[in-house]
Amino acid sequence: MRTRLSLLIIALFLTFSCNSKKQKEESTTTKENKVEIVAKHIKPFNKDLPTIGLLIYDGVLITEVTATADVFSKPTKDKEQLFNVVTVAEHKNPIVAEEGLTLIADYTFSECPELEALFIPSAYDMYSQVRDKNLIEFIQKKNKETKYTVSNCAGAKLVGVSGIAKDKKIVTYIGGGEQLQKDYPDLLVQDDAHTTFVEDGKFSSSNGNLASYISALNLVEKMTSKEHREFVESYLYLDRLQNWQQ
Secondary structure (H helix, E strand, O other): OHHHHHHHHHHHHHHHHHHHHHHHHHHHHHHHHHHHHHHHHOOOOOOOOOEEEEEOOOOEOHHHHHHHHHHHOOOOOOOOOOOEEEEEEOOOOOEEOOOOOEEOOOEEOOOOOOOOEEEEOOEOOOOOHHHOHHHHHHHHHHHOOOOEEEEEOOHHHHHHHHOOOOOOEEOOOOOOHHHHHHHOOOOEEOOOOOOOEEEEOOEEEEOOHHHHHHHHHHHHHHHOOHHHHHHHHHHHOHHHHHOOOO
16 A cells, blocks of 8 residues: 555656646747747847937827838848947837837947937827937937938927927927917928928938838938838838728
8 A cells, every 4th residue: 555655755756847848948938939039020220221210209190100110120131231320319108109109229329339320200199309408409419410310200309409400490290380370480491381301411301200201211322222112112102001902
């Protein structure tokens, strides 16, 4: 009887040990797979490539961030990375976009690497942003080093309040131009009812939302070539968006 009981205990112990080992192995494999999947999508920062900075803050309109990332993150036909695309915010805390999605910046203002281009998006309510001293100072500082500064939609208000584009043409969201001109008389505000995109020297701007693709595509061509811009457009199926039918 004792022998049978001992054998049963040993059998149960071995079964438990095997199951425990199997679970640990499966857990380790799952973690390794997750790491591999994440690593696959990380774009390495190459200090020899131009860096595109995407400004983000609470309430930001997500399309005006993702449109630029969509365009500049595309490789060449030969799978060559052309740009570093990074998000920048005042802090590393989660940023909640207007649409409810959560973002975490790659860099804070103090950590931000040198930028070739800075994209300034908008929010539906810009009250806090145009009064944010740290945000405004960051834009002023980065504009001194960028070759290109781009605003989309009401991001034009941040261009205006920072004073970086005096006597430069700019456009904002449809219906917002008149107030923008009153608030920032040093800007040459264009008629947003008829102007989707405008460029003046290093500065360019758009009505925002999906028009943010226009400002990004214009700049990616300027920084690469017409052929690459057309390749990116084909990659994004933009012709389908322009010519869709139900």
